[in-house]
Amino acid sequence: MSDSPPRGAARTEAIMRTTLELGQEIGYAKLSMEAIAARAGAGKHTLYRRWPSKGALLLDSLLSLHRSSLDFSDTGDIVADLRTQMYAALDLLGNPPFGPLYQALVGEAQSDPQVAAALNERFITPQTELTVARLRTAQEQGQLSPDFDLDLAMAILSGPLYFQFLITQEPLTHAYADRIVDALFAGMGTP
Amino acid sequence: MSDSPPRGAARTEAIMRTTLELGQEIGYAKLSMEAIAARAGAGKHTLYRRWPSKGALLLDSLLSLHRSSLDFSDTGDIVADLRTQMYAALDLLGNPPFGPLYQALVGEAQSDPQVAAALNERFITPQTELTVARLRTAQEQGQLSPDFDLDLAMAILSGPLYFQFLITQEPLTHAYADRIVDALFAGMGTP
Numbered sequence: 001m002s003d004s005p006p007r008g009a010a011r012t013e014a015i016m017r018t019t020l021e022l023g024q025e026i027g028y029a030k031l032s033m034e035a036i037a038a039r040a041g042a043g044k045h046t047l048y049r050r051w052p053s054k055g056a057l058l059l060d061s062l063l064s065l066h067r068s069s070l071d072f073s074d075t076g077d078i079v080a081d082l083r084t085q086m087y088a089a090l091d092l093l094g095n096p097p098f099g100p101l102y103q104a105l106v107g108e109a110q111s112d113p114q115v116a117a118a119l120n121e122r123f124i125t126p127q128t129e130l131t132v133a134r135l136r137t138a139q140e141q142g143q144l145s146p147d148f149d150l151d152l153a154m155a156i157l158s159g160p161l162y163f164q165f166l167i168t169q170e171p172l173t174h175a176y177a178d179r180i181v182d183a184l185f186a187g188m189g190t191p
Numbered sequence: 192m193s194d195s196p197p198r199g200a201a202r203t204e205a206i207m208r209t210t211l212e213l214g215q216e217i218g219y220a221k222l223s224m225e226a227i228a229a230r231a232g233a234g235k236h237t238l239y240r241r242w243p244s245k246g247a248l249l250l251d252s253l254l255s256l257h258r259s260s261l262d263f264s265d266t267g268d269i270v271a272d273l274r275t276q277m278y279a280a281l282d283l284l285g286n287p288p289f290g291p292l293y294q295a296l297v298g299e300a301q302s303d304p305q306v307a308a309a310l311n312e313r314f315i316t317p318q319t320e321l322t323v324a325r326l327r328t329a330q331e332q333g334q335l336s337p338d339f340d341l342d343l344a345m346a347i348l349s350g351p352l353y354f355q356f357l358i359t360q361e362p363l364t365h366a367y368a369d370r371i372v373d374a375l376f377a378g379m380g381t382p
Contacts, residue, residue: 029302106357107301110294111220116360124358148379149370152351155359156374159350160343162358166297167315168346169307179340183347187378188339189270
């Protein structure tokens with residue numbers, strides 16, 4: 001039986017895989033809907049029916065890569081779980097194909113509000129919810145300060161990663177993640 | 192006496208002022224060296240002699256705005272001084288002309304390594320040095336944990352600002368800065 005939804009899903013997956021391959025080969029700037037369609041053996045209209053722009057298509061393609069890899073584990077030890085999660089985030093940001101293409105996408109989000117909105121809706125917000133949920137459990141278990149401002153969690157944890165990724169553009173290492181987690185837990189002030 | 196250095200400095204300043212005005216009017220994407228030269232009544236070669244690209248010219252123009260406004264005050268109270276400094280940074284990032292043009296420049300830095308390098312060399316590194324110097328004094332005075340990792344200071348303090356500025360793109364408020372400073376001083380962990 002060859003009904004159309006599976007064919008559609010397989011085609012969608014092939015287009016997203018092609019987007020990542022081609023993006024890695026030629027870079028985001030040179031990537032075009034035309035070139036992706038040609039390489040994937042699909043019609044350009046097929047792409048535009050699902051994705052309004054190459055930014056939207058690239059975002060979906062990148063998300064297809066990371067699914068589950070950024071889920072939070074819950075071993076009962078919040079420091080260990082945060083480290084694990086920060087390592088996963090750094091590994092994703094710091095390596096191809098995700099890293100360079102995601103960097104280009106964030107660059108695009110600075111001038112394209114639609115890309116920025118999609119990035120937040122599809123990636124940042126769900127990630128924030130997972131992070132806050134894991135931290136809330138830790139807070140309830142007394143592993144996190146009862147005063148800790150959970151709504152700041154994503155900015156405080158991810159901010160230093162993005163700062164290095166986008167601004168200083170220095171290598172992202174696990175040692176860097178360790179230092180951030182240590183500093184955030186201990187705090188800057190004298191007890 | 193009309194010797195050439197002052198004329199040159201005045202012209203440089205006029206070109207930078209024009210860059211900001213025109214950038215604010217038409218946006219970074221449409222800004223060009225040609226249009227800036229025409230508006231400033233300067234030759235295009237004059238611009239290119241000093242700035243290799245519009246990114247480099249915009250960076251200089253933005254830096255001419257912020258000088259001194261991001262200097263660290265030292266009232267003897269590190270928490271108060273950090274708040275003051277974070278407010279100044281937020282006011283700069285959150286308002287025109289600096290905000291939108293700087294956002295575009297950071298976007299450009301994601302695909303142009305020369306812009307990224309200039310941004311770090313001319314803006315981020317000097318800012319980091321000022322920040323670390325002020326924090327070191329506070330640490331020596333016992334206002335900051337003796338264990339606090341000074342080399343992380345810039346990423347930990349600025350990271351959450353940039354995360355909001357570039358990623359979630361939500362409004363930058365003084366209340367947000369307060370919450371960050373509070374959270375960073377107290378730490379996430381239970382004492």
